[in-house]
Amino acid sequence: MNVALITEYDGTDFVGFQSQKNGRAVYDVLSQALSQIYKEEVHLVGCSRTDAGVHARAHVSSVNVPFFIPEDKLPIAINSFLPDDLSVRRAVYVNDDFNARFDSRGKRYIYRLYSSSYRKPLIDRYAYHTTYKLDLEKMRRAGELLRGEHDFAAFCAAGSTAATTVRTVYSVNVFEKGDLIEIEVQGNAFLYNMVRIIAGTLLEAGYGKIDPETIPQILDSGDRRCAGRTLPPRGLTLEEVYYDWEKAKV
């Protein structure tokens, strides 16, 4: 039977979701815990890789398991084998053809940053520190112009193997929450480093290096060098992955 696992993790000490030759991957830690329970090796399909250091509040994996454990008991059982920085929030039994990667209808990310003359250790683990003063209205305008279906080649890191660089961004919102500025990006799918480049572009719009009105030209250029820089992973959290759960559930 097929089960979807919604996991939360602090990405700081992970090399990302996917197994790597070296380093501690979420995939490995999670599949090892599952092997302890099911007494056999299991194979996970993740909704997305997530780079080293990127956090997730609701990453989704699907996995075929050999026997039934009730949905409310399964997270507790798995969590008893997991370290402090990884946790299963929820388990949902799904149809055999459900695939966490291919059935995703979109994702919601938040890139957090804070503007301050000094580093703030109590938020620094999950947010990027900038000493620039930021104009949120300019950041919002840049975000607005990124919305829609575009060729995001200019917002894609080198080394991407995507067949097409056309993606649809549903929305880019900028919120102020206490000390934090949250850049929320929703879209159908994302290119390699795309959200971190969008965040870097909004940051540069916020302190005046990029004129928000030039966003259409940056998109048209298809040139990575025209967009803002890639912000570090610490500020990025995968917040939500969208599925048609009603259709997926058994």
Place this chain on the structure above:
Amino acid sequence: MNVALITEYDGTDFVGFQSQKNGRAVYDVLSQALSQIYKEEVHLVGCSRTDAGVHARAHVSSVNVPFFIPEDKLPIAINSFLPDDLSVRRAVYVNDDFNARFDSRGKRYIYRLYSSSYRKPLIDRYAYHTTYKLDLEKMRRAGELLRGEHDFAAFCAAGSTAATTVRTVYSVNVFEKGDLIEIEVQGNAFLYNMVRIIAGTLLEAGYGKIDPETIPQILDSGDRRCAGRTLPPRGLTLEEVYYDWEKAKV
């Protein structure tokens, strides 16, 4: 000249503020950074010790320094010698007789916790996880009954060397903020582990182990075993220390 330094730190990897025979103390890391700048050993007076693992958003130290560096430049200079988990927010030149410990008029702490069937790695570093469902009204009632001047012997860990166990608690508030429950405690001064024991007592009131109406009897007993348990340091943050800054500033 005498300067007050307001510091923020993530307490996870510190043994507390005060130097210890073993382990990494805030005092040591901060005074070493100052020695780099002033080219001589300096002696800090901290507003409070803070236990191993306890965080601070605005800890205050006073220190005599041999020469003047402008208030706006000093934090930047010190921070260039500090690790990621410790930062100087602000520097204020104060009268020679200012003492961060003895001139404090009170402190504000917040103990954060969250109630959930599963651990949440993205908030777990700064909050205590409980699987109990909590009745916030009962927690608020317990907090209300702790307000005022009382003998807090029942809320003091063994090993305290305080001359008297009478303290004044100005307020105990319970807030809900997203996933977090915040227990905010303000008082003139605190006994060893007092805030963590207050938090443990409110937690037990919240899930029904302690009847909030028995708080006066717990106080009267003077017996540590009558109050709730000491919650772990991770949930505790020293948020603010009160001084008469107008009088203190040079």
